[in-house]
Every structure is written in C-alpha cells, then in structure tokens.
Amino acid sequence: MNVYRLGVDIGGTFTDIVLLDENGVLRNKKILSSPDDYSRAIEEGVRELLNTTGVKAEEIVELAHGTTVATNAIIERKGVTVALITTEGFRDVLEIARFRAPRLYDVNFRKPDPLVERRLRFTVPERITASGEVNKPIDIAALNEVVDRCRDANVDAIAVCFINAYVNPQHEEAVGYILREKLPGVSVTLSSELVPQIQEYERTSTTVVNAYIRPVIERYTERLEARLQDIGINVPLNIMQSNGGVLPARVAAEKPIFVIESGPAAGVVGAQRLGQKLGFNNCIVFDMGGTTAKATIVADGAFSMAPETEVGGDAALGHRMTQGAGYLVQAPTIDIAEVGAGGGSIAWIDSGGGIQVGPQSAGAIPGPVCYNQGGTEPTVTDANLHLGYINPDALVGGELSLNREKSEATLSDIATQLRQDTTDTAYGIHLIANARMMRALSSVSSERGLDPAEFPLMAFGGNGGVHVCNLAEALGCPEILVPPAAGLFSALGLLFADTEHQCIRAFYQPFDEIDLASCNMALSTLLAEAEALVARDGYAPNARKVTCFADMRYVGQNTALTLPIPNPPYDTEKLTEIEETFAKAHLATFGYRSDEESVQFVTVKAVGQGISAMPRLPDKVTVPEGVEKTGHRKAYYGDGHGWVDTPIISRKDLNADRRPGPLIVEEYDSTTVVCPSWSAALDGWNNIVMTRTNS
Structure with missing residues (x-):
C-alpha cells in the first residue's frame, strides 16, 4: 500500500492542501478559505484532492495543520467571555500594560481594549512572596464570592494569575481546583501551568489570551477532526506551533498561545530544512x-x-x-x-491625494476584483493582472476564473483620480507593495x-x-x-517539521550568585517532563531528543535572548562557556558585549522532539504538471524595458542550462516572473534558481 502525508495550511485568502508520497511526488489543491468555518474549506478541498488523485483516505499516515484561527479570533475579537482572577491590588495590570507605543510621536494612539472587561476582573486577598513563601493565605470567602459573580455573568472561561505564582503555584492550583469543581463547563487557565515565568503583566496577558481563545480552538479542532473522520482519515491531527514544531491537537487546543503564529512558522521551517538538504x-x-x-x-x-x-x-x-x-x-x-x-492588499488614495497599498485586504471574501466574487476595490493582484504577470483567464489550474474587464475598470477609476494612465497606476501599486x-x-x-x-x-x-x-x-x-509547489510551500513545510513539546520554568538567578544544585535540579526536572510528553505521543526511547534553552540577559536589562544551552549537569566551567556564548550572541544582536556585567538566567526550557522513522524531506519533490504552458503575452517591466513580449513556460521547461529573462513560469499554485535582467535554471531538487545577468 502507498502511504501519504497530508499537510493543510489556512491562509487569509486560500487554504492550501498537499499530499506527499514516499517518493516525493506531490499532489496538491488550492481552495478559497471559508472564514465563517475554516474547517469546511479543508473538508471540501481534501475530498476533492482524494477524488481527483485516487488516493484512499486510509493511505494517509500523517496529518499536519497550520492555522490562523487563533490569530483571527484575537484580531477580530471573536473569542469568548473571559473573567480574570488576580491578586488584590493588581486588578488593572492589563489596562496599564507596558509603556510602549508603536509610533513614538503618535498622540492619537490608543492601546487596544483589554480582552477582559473591567467588571470581570476580580481580585482575591492572597500573597506569595518573591521567594515562594506564603505571606497571606487565600481568602476563601472572597474567592467564593468571585465564583458566584462569574456564574452570574455567564463567563465562558476564567484566567487565574497571582503575583509570584511562577515561584510557587500553590494558591493558583487551589483556586483552579475550586473553580473546576464549582463551575463545570467553564474553561480555566492557570498562569503557573501555562507560562511559569516572571513579569506580572506579560504573564497575565498571556494567560488571558489563552483563556480568551481556548474554547474557540477546542471547538475548531473538534469540528475539523470530525470532518476528517467523515472522510475516513483517522490519523492524529498535529498542529504547527509558533516555534516550528508540531504538537498534537489535544495539547494545542489546551494551550493555543503556542500556535498563534502557526501558519508563518511552517514556511520558515520548510525553507530551513530545504536549505540544509541543499547544503x-x-x-x-x-x-x-x-x-x-x-x-x-x-x-x-x-x-x-x-x-x-x-x-x-x-x-x-x-x-x-x-x-x-x-x-x-x-x-x-x-x-x-x-x-x-499581499495579493489581496487594497490600493487606496489617502487624504493628501497619494496612493497607498494595504494593510487592508480583500481577503478570500470578496477577494480581488478580478476574482469576480463581489470585490470593488483594486488590489495588488488586479495590478499584477493588468501588468501581464499573471494568467489573464484563470488561476489555480483554471479553477478560479478571472474577470479582467471588472478589474481594469476599477484600476481605471483610481488612475483617473490620480490623473495617470492605467499602466503607470498599476505599476505604482506593484512598486508600493x-x-x-x-x-x-x-x-x-x-x-x-x-x-x-x-x-x-x-x-x-x-x-x-x-x-x-x-x-x-x-x-x-x-x-x-x-522551491517546487511555491504557492503551497507552507503546507509542504508542515510535513518537514518534527513533533515538539516545550517545558518552561522561571529561573531568575545571576551567574555570580547561582545555586548550581538547584539549577541542575530545575533543568533535569524539565528534561524528564519533556521526554515524558514525547513518550506519550508514542515515540520509542531511541526516537526522542531533548535539548535545553534559556532566556538570558545582563543583570538590569529588560530584553532577554533565547539561546541553546548544554544539557545538565553544570559546573563553574560550563557556566563560563554559556556566558561566553551569550556575550557573542549579544554582540551579534545588539552590536556590543559587556564583559564587566553579570549574566543571568531568566527562564530555562526543555524542548522534547519526536524523531519520525519516515524521513522529513524526500530526495526530491516532483509536482505532476497539468496543462502544458506555451505561448507569449506582453508584460510590463517599468520604464527601462516597457512592455515586452514574454514567453510563458512551465517549470519543467527549465533545466540546468541558464535561460535568460524575461520569462513567466506558470504553475497550478503560483507564478514566477523572471525579469529581463535575470536568468533562470532548474536544480536537482526542482527549484527555480535565478541569478542576475547584468552583474
């Protein structure tokens, strides 16, 4: 029986689906995303891909998913109703936040409204000291009153974040037990279970974000797994994390903060692994x-x-x-x-009469005007269509027909307002993007x-x-x-990633005062926890890899650097080596090192990886070609070249011999424009490699 790995990546406009077999042959499908229920487009796309390729659902042995659902729930404020329970006196930590603004002199900037309304931010008398001692026990009567108020407010989730809980989680654990007992069905997130790290605002914000989106992600993963099971796909669902590893869906749903940058991470992992493969x-x-x-x-x-x-x-x-x-x-x-x-970024005229591009996007619905699905504002894709860069008739192998007439009309309207011709306007949109x-x-x-x-x-x-x-x-x-399947490369990158679990613990000690015994104990405990999580996923001892990392900084600094560190045990000599590694990284990042300053750990981490028996990257990826690409069309390359009659080719028409531009390489999932000053060839992994011809 053939075996296949399935990768599914949701984007703001398209959902990308790939099937990769043992020999590196890639089958793919690109379908418009369904923002009302992203799992619907996935089901439709997977069904169509299986039907057209003849692959059976039971032949799929691995499934990895990159998703923007968590990010979108936050951006669109579509999470659940959340309450926050924190230490007395710290009710407004979320409101105060950090004294930072994205634009230094923007007097109109306002911080985003907290995800928890003030009426749902509750405090309880209790206090743990910075050293982890109980200074004030929990006021149980006050806690019970808070529980009643949460019940009356019909909250869907509760975030619990007490001061210094990262050192001693005793109070948070007690409150968590009471909440789960008295409010069954309400999702509870404890900061000490999620991110036991120093900094009360950062930890509170993280805990609240997790609580806000956790029920959303839990429902989404349940729907998606049900849809996939209806198709006959019964393998575990893995979700890409923001750090580049994949995580079982059950864990990702409980701790969705780790999958917020899921989609972008997959492409980076794919690029890094491909680079290693190519040397x-x-x-x-x-x-x-x-x-x-x-x-x-x-x-x-x-x-x-x-x-x-x-x-x-x-x-x-x-x-x-x-x-x-x-x-x-x-x-x-x-x-x-x-x-x-992006391709859907909208071009618009600002109050000064100048043209701008983005950040507003037409998205999947209604999409660019040329998609003919209700879009009315010109986008980067509409400009590229006018310039001759993309197929004037259809995209994704003919499945998405384009309406060039409507697209030209909207570009003409904005060109008239700018008192320019349409080509100058379209090229201006392209250059501004x-x-x-x-x-x-x-x-x-x-x-x-x-x-x-x-x-x-x-x-x-x-x-x-x-x-x-x-x-x-x-x-x-x-x-x-x-790379091959460039338009679906993030979906392909999902299949290059390893299973990863992270275990984190605050360890706030300067190197010149460090307790080596407690340091070794902390790291050894984390290593054991990480390995146990990997073992839980079914990986044998020889298929587990556990490594350590640390957030480090100079004493008194606000910003830490995350660096790999050796596995314990440590002695004074080993700490000196770690200190030198940090100093070199600090020099590379910030341009200086301060050898007279003491270095300190802020957080230590253990990352457990499950190493699959199946190679992550094939020796070569081959994408079966669809309709033969032939002919020419005029494309615009700026004032220096103007409109040039450009050959339209397929990727397979390239070989190891360099072919000078201009060329347009059309594929099912993407288009590559080789400009006049560049040449293109194909390497042994089917990558298009372009170099300058006039350098």
Whole structure:
C-alpha cells in the first residue's frame, strides 16, 4: 500500500492542501478559505484532492495543520467571555500594560481594549512572596464570592494569575481546583501551568489570551477532526506551533498561545530544512500570500527565536518591528517580520491625494476584483493582472476564473483620480507593495548588521515569485530560489517539521550568585517532563531528543535572548562557556558585549522532539504538471524595458542550462516572473534558481 502525508495550511485568502508520497511526488489543491468555518474549506478541498488523485483516505499516515484561527479570533475579537482572577491590588495590570507605543510621536494612539472587561476582573486577598513563601493565605470567602459573580455573568472561561505564582503555584492550583469543581463547563487557565515565568503583566496577558481563545480552538479542532473522520482519515491531527514544531491537537487546543503564529512558522521551517538538504545554511526567507508578506532569516542553519510576540497589533508594521500595539504573549516564536502587503492588499488614495497599498485586504471574501466574487476595490493582484504577470483567464489550474474587464475598470477609476494612465497606476501599486515588503526584508537583514548580498533569497507563497526579482535587486541578493509547489510551500513545510513539546520554568538567578544544585535540579526536572510528553505521543526511547534553552540577559536589562544551552549537569566551567556564548550572541544582536556585567538566567526550557522513522524531506519533490504552458503575452517591466513580449513556460521547461529573462513560469499554485535582467535554471531538487545577468 502507498502511504501519504497530508499537510493543510489556512491562509487569509486560500487554504492550501498537499499530499506527499514516499517518493516525493506531490499532489496538491488550492481552495478559497471559508472564514465563517475554516474547517469546511479543508473538508471540501481534501475530498476533492482524494477524488481527483485516487488516493484512499486510509493511505494517509500523517496529518499536519497550520492555522490562523487563533490569530483571527484575537484580531477580530471573536473569542469568548473571559473573567480574570488576580491578586488584590493588581486588578488593572492589563489596562496599564507596558509603556510602549508603536509610533513614538503618535498622540492619537490608543492601546487596544483589554480582552477582559473591567467588571470581570476580580481580585482575591492572597500573597506569595518573591521567594515562594506564603505571606497571606487565600481568602476563601472572597474567592467564593468571585465564583458566584462569574456564574452570574455567564463567563465562558476564567484566567487565574497571582503575583509570584511562577515561584510557587500553590494558591493558583487551589483556586483552579475550586473553580473546576464549582463551575463545570467553564474553561480555566492557570498562569503557573501555562507560562511559569516572571513579569506580572506579560504573564497575565498571556494567560488571558489563552483563556480568551481556548474554547474557540477546542471547538475548531473538534469540528475539523470530525470532518476528517467523515472522510475516513483517522490519523492524529498535529498542529504547527509558533516555534516550528508540531504538537498534537489535544495539547494545542489546551494551550493555543503556542500556535498563534502557526501558519508563518511552517514556511520558515520548510525553507530551513530545504536549505540544509541543499547544503546552504544562510538564506533570507520571503513568503508573500494573499493577505500579508513575511520575512525572516536563516543564519548558520538556524532561524532566530523571540521569547514573546504580540498579536492583534498593527499588521502594517509587523510583529517584530514594533511593540505596544497588540496583546503580548509569552510564547517562543520564530522571529518573523510581517507586513500587510499581499495579493489581496487594497490600493487606496489617502487624504493628501497619494496612493497607498494595504494593510487592508480583500481577503478570500470578496477577494480581488478580478476574482469576480463581489470585490470593488483594486488590489495588488488586479495590478499584477493588468501588468501581464499573471494568467489573464484563470488561476489555480483554471479553477478560479478571472474577470479582467471588472478589474481594469476599477484600476481605471483610481488612475483617473490620480490623473495617470492605467499602466503607470498599476505599476505604482506593484512598486508600493514592494516598498512595504522591503521594510520586512530589511528588518531581518541589513537592520541586524547582516549584508543581504551574502544571502540568497528564497521566495514562496502564491505571490512571492511575482515580486521577488525587484525585491532581490533592491536588497542586493545575488541569487533567488523558488522551491517546487511555491504557492503551497507552507503546507509542504508542515510535513518537514518534527513533533515538539516545550517545558518552561522561571529561573531568575545571576551567574555570580547561582545555586548550581538547584539549577541542575530545575533543568533535569524539565528534561524528564519533556521526554515524558514525547513518550506519550508514542515515540520509542531511541526516537526522542531533548535539548535545553534559556532566556538570558545582563543583570538590569529588560530584553532577554533565547539561546541553546548544554544539557545538565553544570559546573563553574560550563557556566563560563554559556556566558561566553551569550556575550557573542549579544554582540551579534545588539552590536556590543559587556564583559564587566553579570549574566543571568531568566527562564530555562526543555524542548522534547519526536524523531519520525519516515524521513522529513524526500530526495526530491516532483509536482505532476497539468496543462502544458506555451505561448507569449506582453508584460510590463517599468520604464527601462516597457512592455515586452514574454514567453510563458512551465517549470519543467527549465533545466540546468541558464535561460535568460524575461520569462513567466506558470504553475497550478503560483507564478514566477523572471525579469529581463535575470536568468533562470532548474536544480536537482526542482527549484527555480535565478541569478542576475547584468552583474
């Protein structure tokens, strides 16, 4: 019997589905997302893919999923009614938050409203000291009154976050027991179970976000599993985490903060693993979809991690490029810069009469005007259609017909307002979208002191190949790589990831005062917990890998760096080595090191991985070609080249010999535009490799 692995990635516009067999043959399906119930589009797409390929449901042995459901629930404020129970005197921690704003001199900026209304923020007299001692026992009478008020308010979930509970969870555990006993059916999240880390606002915010979306994700995963079982797919559902590992759905549903950046992480993992396979350890990763564009960097074979992220903030600025605009979440996250510039980003005229692009997006419904599903505002996709970059008749193998006449009419309207011709307006939209995406690309490369000219640019996503040549020229990147199934590469990247479990514990000790015995005990306990979680997923002892990480900083600093550390036991010599590793990382990140300052642990972590018996990456990925691509069409390449009659080809028409641009490579899931100053070839893994011809 043939065996297949199934990857499903939900985007703001499309849902991407891939089936990968043992020989690296990829079957795929791209379908418009269904925002009212994302699981519906998944069921429809999987059924269609199985029917058209003849693959049987019982032949699927693995299922990985990347989802934006958690993110969307926060951004759209569609979570559940949440109450917060915290220590007396700390009711307004969520309201006070951090003294940060995304734009320094924006007097009109307002923090997002807390996810818990003030009337549902309750306090209880109790106190644990910073050393973990009970200073004031829980006032049970006050707690019972809070329970009654939660019942009367019909809350769906409760977040519990007491001061210093990260040191001693005794009070939170007692309250959790009472709440679950007296309020059955109400979801309860304890900060000490979720993120036992220092910083009361950050821990409170994280606990509240988890409580707010947990019932939403639980219902979603239940619906999705039921739909898949109706098809006959009975393998466990795994969900991509923000840190690049996959997690069983039952765990992800309980702790959804770990899957908030699920979708973007999959593409980065795919790029990093593909780079390792091809023998290059450095690349800039660029993913442009229908709603946003994402960028990150892989250096020395690894992507960088951030100990926290913000969600629900200003997508136009990106999560890592600004802070203070969203809800903070203390969850390890691949460091990704994101901007609101995708194929569905809307072009509009501002109050000064200038043209802007995004961050508002037409999304899947109604989508760009050319999709003919009710869209009325011109988008980047409409501009690219006018410029000749994408097929004028249909996308996704002919399944999505385009209405060019409507698209041209909306572009003409905005061109008239700008007193320009339509081509100049369309190319302007294209270039402005590029400028927005350059912010993300620069933030992960040159703004970190890294020279983009030393990094190839790996581009994927449905629109990545259309824009990549101009972006690479602006960055100075010498080479571009577009992987097979580029428009579905995040779905493919899901299948390259390993199962991962994270165990976290606060360990707030400077190195010059550290208690080595307690440090070794803390890490050894975490290692055992992480390995037990991997064993629970069915991995044999020789298929388990457990590694340690730590958030470290100089004493007095506010920002910590997450770095791998050796497994215990530690002695003084080992700590000195860790201190030197931190100093080098600090120098690379911030441009200096302070050897006279003491280094301290903030948080220690153990990551348990389950190593699959099936190789994560095949030797080669082959995508069966659909309709033969032939002919020419005119495409516009700016003032320097104007309209050029451009050959339309398939990926298989390329080989190891370089073919000069301009070329347009059309595929089922994406389009790659090889501009006149570039040439393209195909490598042994079926990647399109582009290099400059005039350099």
